[in-house]
Amino acid sequence: MKSLLVISRHPPTRRQAREALDVVLSAAAFGVPCGILFMDDGVFQLLKGQDAALIDQKSLAANLQALSLYGVEDILVCQHSLGERGLQVSQCILDARVMNNAELAGLIEHYDQVLSL
Amino acid sequence: MKSLLVISRHPPTRRQAREALDVVLSAAAFGVPCGILFMDDGVFQLLKGQDAALIDQKSLAANLQALSLYGVEDILVCQHSLGERGLQVSQCILDARVMNNAELAGLIEHYDQVLSL
Amino acid sequence: MNFAIALLAGPQDPAARSALEFARAVLASGHRISRLFFYRDAVQLASALGVQPQDEKDISAEWREFIAEHQLDAVVCIAAALRRGILNKAEADRWDRPVANTDAPWEFSGLGQWVDALQTADRAITFGT
Amino acid sequence: MNFAIALLAGPQDPAARSALEFARAVLASGHRISRLFFYRDAVQLASALGVQPQDEKDISAEWREFIAEHQLDAVVCIAAALRRGILNKAEADRWDRPVANTDAPWEFSGLGQWVDALQTADRAITFGT
Amino acid sequence: MLHILRHSPHAQSCFASCLRTINAGQSLLLIEDAVYGLFPGTSSRSALEYLPATVRLYALDVDLQARGLALDDVPTRATIINYAMMVELTVEHHKVVSW
Amino acid sequence: MLHILRHSPHAQSCFASCLRTINAGQSLLLIEDAVYGLFPGTSSRSALEYLPATVRLYALDVDLQARGLALDDVPTRATIINYAMMVELTVEHHKVVSW
Numbered sequence: 001m002k003s004l005l006v007i008s009r010h011p012p013t014r015r016q017a018r019e020a021l022d023v024v025l026s027a028a029a030f031g032v033p034c035g036i037l038f039m040d041d042g043v044f045q046l047l048k049g050q051d052a053a054l055i056d057q058k059s060l061a062a063n064l065q066a067l068s069l070y071g072v073e074d075i076l077v078c079q080h081s082l083g084e085r086g087l088q089v090s091q092c093i094l095d096a097r098v099m100n101n102a103e104l105a106g107l108i109e110h111y112d113q114v115l116s117l
Numbered sequence: 118m119k120s121l122l123v124i125s126r127h128p129p130t131r132r133q134a135r136e137a138l139d140v141v142l143s144a145a146a147f148g149v150p151c152g153i154l155f156m157d158d159g160v161f162q163l164l165k166g167q168d169a170a171l172i173d174q175k176s177l178a179a180n181l182q183a184l185s186l187y188g189v190e191d192i193l194v195c196q197h198s199l200g201e202r203g204l205q206v207s208q209c210i211l212d213a214r215v216m217n218n219a220e221l222a223g224l225i226e227h228y229d230q231v232l233s234l
Numbered sequence: 235m236n237f238a239i240a241l242l243a244g245p246q247d248p249a250a251r252s253a254l255e256f257a258r259a260v261l262a263s264g265h266r267i268s269r270l271f272f273y274r275d276a277v278q279l280a281s282a283l284g285v286q287p288q289d290e291k292d293i294s295a296e297w298r299e300f301i302a303e304h305q306l307d308a309v310v311c312i313a314a315a316l317r318r319g320i321l322n323k324a325e326a327d328r329w330d331r332p333v334a335n336t337d338a339p340w341e342f343s344g345l346g347q348w349v350d351a352l353q354t355a356d357r358a359i360t361f362g363t
Numbered sequence: 364m365n366f367a368i369a370l371l372a373g374p375q376d377p378a379a380r381s382a383l384e385f386a387r388a389v390l391a392s393g394h395r396i397s398r399l400f401f402y403r404d405a406v407q408l409a410s411a412l413g414v415q416p417q418d419e420k421d422i423s424a425e426w427r428e429f430i431a432e433h434q435l436d437a438v439v440c441i442a443a444a445l446r447r448g449i450l451n452k453a454e455a456d457r458w459d460r461p462v463a464n465t466d467a468p469w470e471f472s473g474l475g476q477w478v479d480a481l482q483t484a485d486r487a488i489t490f491g492t
Numbered sequence: 493m494l495h496i497l498r499h500s501p502h503a504q505s506c507f508a509s510c511l512r513t514i515n516a517g518q519s520l521l522l523i524e525d526a527v528y529g530l531f532p533g534t535s536s537r538s539a540l541e542y543l544p545a546t547v548r549l550y551a552l553d554v555d556l557q558a559r560g561l562a563l564d565d566v567p568t569r570a571t572i573i574n575y576a577m578m579v580e581l582t583v584e585h586h587k588v589v590s591w
Numbered sequence: 592m593l594h595i596l597r598h599s600p601h602a603q604s605c606f607a608s609c610l611r612t613i614n615a616g617q618s619l620l621l622i623e624d625a626v627y628g629l630f631p632g633t634s635s636r637s638a639l640e641y642l643p644a645t646v647r648l649y650a651l652d653v654d655l656q657a658r659g660l661a662l663d664d665v666p667t668r669a670t671i672i673n674y675a676m677m678v679e680l681t682v683e684h685h686k687v688v689s690w
Contacts, residue, residue, distance in 0.1 A: 002482055009605060011500060011525055013558065015246040019403055019443065026474035032482065040604045041500050044528065050560035056251055056291045057558070080611065084502060086533030105614040109592065113481055114688040116492050116605065117371070119353055126506060128599060128624055130657065132375040136274055136314065143345035149353065157505045158599050161627065167659035172380055173420045174657070197512065201601060203632030222515040226493065230352055231589045233363050233506065234242075235583060246404075246446070248524050249498060252555075259575035265583075275375075283448035285458045294448075317375070319412035319423075319464065329414045333462035335448065357582050360590040363498065363506075364682060377623050378597065381654075388674035394682075486681050489689040492597065492605075502604055 002112035003033040005074070008042040009116060012052070012060050017045050020117035021063040028070035035074030035111060036067060037104070038096065043081045046092040064094055078104060119229035120150040122191070125159040126233060129169070129177050134162050137234035138180040145187035152191030152228060153184060154221070155213065160198045163209040181211055195221060236268040238355035240348060243362025244275030245284065250293045253361035254300060261304060269351040270301065270308040272340075276362060277315040280340040301339045309347045310340050365397040367484035369477060372491025373404030374413065379422045382490035383429060390433060398480040399430065399437040401469075405491060406444040409469040430468045438476045439469050493518045494585035500525040501536035510591040511539055514547055519585060521550040521578065522570075530556070532565055541567055552578065593618045593684035596625040600635035609690040610638055613646055618684060620649040620677065621669075629655070631664055640666055651677065 006024045010016035020042075028034045038046055045060055052059045067075055077089065077096040089098050099107060108114050123141045127133035137159075145151045155163055162177055169176045184192055194206065194213040206215050216224060225231050237260050243249040260267055272279060279294045286292040301308040316325065319335070322342055326334040352358045366389050372378040389396055401408060408423045415421040430437040445454065448464070451471055455463040481487045495514055501507040507529060514520060520543070522529060529536035530551060540549060549570040556563060556572065563572055573581065582588050594613055600606040606628060613619060619642070621628060628635035629650060639648060648669040655662060655671065662671055672680065681687050 004478075004481065009608070011503075011528070011559075013248045013525065015446075016403065022442070023402075023474060023477070027478045027481075030475060030478050032478060040608055041503050041525075041528070044559065047560040049562065051557050053558075054554040055248060055558040056293075057248075058290050078608075081608075084534070085528065086531040086537070101611045104612045108612055108688065109614060113487055113686065115489060116688060116690050121349075121352065126509070128602075128627070128658075130377045130624065132317075133274065139313070140273075140345060140348070144349045144352075147346060147349050149349060157509055158602050158624075158627070161658065164659040166661065168656050170657075171653040172377060172657040173422075174377075174380075175419050195509075198509075201633070202627065203630040203636070218512045221513045225513055225589065226515060230358055230587065232360060233589060233591050237582075252498070252523055255554075255575050256578060259579045263576060263579045265579065278448065281448035283450050283455070283460050283462070283464060285445040285448075285450070285454075285460070287446075316414040317416075319407065319410035319414075321412050321414070325414075326412070331412050331414070333412070333464065335412060335462065335464055357588065359496075359582055359588045361498075363590050366681075381597070381622055384653075384674050385677060388678045392675060392678045394678065486687065488595075488681055488687045490597075492689050505601055 005035045005111035005114045007037045007116040009040040011041040012045040034072045037076040039078040122152045122228035122231045124154045124233040126157040128158040129162040151189045154193045156195040235265045235356040238351035238358045240271040240360045241276040242274040244278040249362030271348040273311045280336040312342045364394045364485040367480035367487045369400040369489045370405040371403040373407040378491030400477040402440045409465040441471045493587045495520045496590045497526040498524040501529040506591045516544040516546045519548040523552045592686045595620045595689045597623040599624040600628040605690045615643040615645045618647040622651045
């Protein structure tokens with residue numbers, strides 16, 4: 001099996017965020033070793049205290065919680081992106097591992113395939 | 118008649134650029150006093166030497182040339198946006214007036230309506 | 235006051251919801267909406283073929299009901315719609331396409347309708363830039 | 364080599380052209396395309412209802428001809444398509460919609476087809492991110 | 493004049509472009525992803541706080557809360573409004589520019 | 592590994608994000624609006640020129656010319672390629688990441 005890293009780069013209110021999670025969950029369901037990296041505005045997906053119902057959207061929380069249930073091993077978040085947005089990992093709803101730039105480069109090398117979604 | 122300023126902010130290869138020009142030309146055709154301001158990546162629309170046919174697109178040049186034929190009075194370009202992109206007004210295909218930030222604020226005040234497209 | 239409201243972004247964009255909530259608030263405040271104008275990807279809202287998951291809101295259906303309930307003038311830009319494969323019966327016939335995918339309360343017309351609305355409304359506001 | 368090519372952006376985006384030119388170059392170089400996968404707004408390419416101005420290229424028609432000519436496996440993500448109002452006959456019937464707006468050579472299937480293509484192709488490349 | 497910003501400050505150049513063109517005495521309303529510009533500790537928040545004191549700043553309540561920004565964390569110079577108050581704002585201002 | 596960038600450096604954060612994750616010895620191909628990153632006198636061009644010397648830089652010919660960048664103005668470290676050569680590049684690299 002070729003391992004797959006999905007880089008999720010869009011804010012939670014965008015359809016793209018949900019569609020990136022769908023790709024990871026599908027791949028994981030097929031037994032593909034998967035990781036997901038939240039980067040750029042994608043890090044906002046992880047923020048605690050969101051209430052998407054107020055803008056008549058379905059919360060992403062269930063899909064995010066499903067990641068570990070589906071066996072997605074690496075749940076990662078970009079340190080630089082968090083910092084630019086004034087966020088700390090303690091504000092994240094998932095137990096995401098923080099990656100600095102050097103670690104990111106290594107991570108992307110480590111996976112067989114990488115999709116930026 | 119209420120005057121109308123369209124701020125065109127998208128690069129020339131995007132549908133949005135063409136659709137912004139269509140709005141200005143329509144309004145001008147109805148006799149509305151119009152201006153157009155190229156800003157952000159929209160300033161790339163004005164660059165000389167483009168050959169959109171190479172990527173199977175129709176050139177924007179005809180629509181841009183039509184602006185003055187339709188009586189669009191103010192054809193303006195944002196100085197800050199040009200500078201960020203390494204461009205000078207001498208590289209523009211239209212005789213656009215360069216506006217600094219203070220002039221932009223005044224311009225937007227001057228028009229009765231402003232659409233950022 | 236008379237409001238002209240334009241929407242530029244499609245059903246997948248949060249702006250489709252913001253514009254609808256604003257339009258509802260305009261009417262709830264006792265103002266009028268002289269015209270709704272749908273341009274760029276917002277023309278996709280007029281499609282009758284979208285199928286949303288059962289646990290998600292159908293913004294396209296909500297717009298359609300809102301327009302019908304208040305008998306609003308809801309104009310879809312015909313040029314933007316043709317490009318994006320949104321056709322009513324008349325356009326499907328004109329362009330020799332086998333089927334149409336939209337119908338009333340959406341009306342097809344040109345950019346002139348937006349220009350006119352901008353001229354005549356007391357307030358003009360755009361969503362989904 | 365076997366290539367899996369995915370497209371995420373719709374017909375209005377320059378990426379729809381880039382992906383097609385790349386796919387043509389793959390075949391011209393003597394390689395094979397094991398699967399094309401259309402996700403997100405790229406599902407709009409499958410619509411048979413788009414009407415382009417006469418002096419502009421119809422990227423949707425070009426994709427359709429390319430796929431048919433080379434008998435390629437061209438999968439449209441069913442979930443993305445349903446949301447965006449792209450339906451073939453089977454889906455229109457299933458969801459009780461009056462008409463369909465797409466047909467062969469486009470095939471409807473799930474994300475599993477992309478996952479499978481990523482696993483089995485020698486090279487995977489995505490356009491329109 | 494009322495400016496309405498809807499894009500994330502991190503993803504779109506129009507956030508900065510809008511701020512460059514705001515004049516003293518005008519109003520700015522943040523909706524949708526533009527409310528991310530108010531997050532504490534960001535350069536966009538500083539830019540918003542440095543706007544001339546006569547610029548009135550507003551943010552839409554549901555967009556803030558949907559995106560997880562606690563209303564207590566909103567800077568004091570920003571007024572939190574709902575859609576009904578947004579309608580009032582557009583009535584009070586002769587001109588609305590959406591960025 | 593081959594990175595492919597397609598967005599304008601001015602409109603999308605992925606231009607900067609991609610540059611932050613490129614390792615020595617990798618390749619970067621600019622297509623579509625990413626070729627605006629090569630325009631002389633811009634900070635994006637400087638960032639591209641400051642990439643490690645072992646990073647190979649490519650740009651797609653039709654995308655450059657369509658957007659009005661004279662091929663003479665492309666920095667010498669960038670190789671101008673066509674679609675056939677882009678296919679070759681993807682064959683030479685085991686992995687392609689599109690930003």
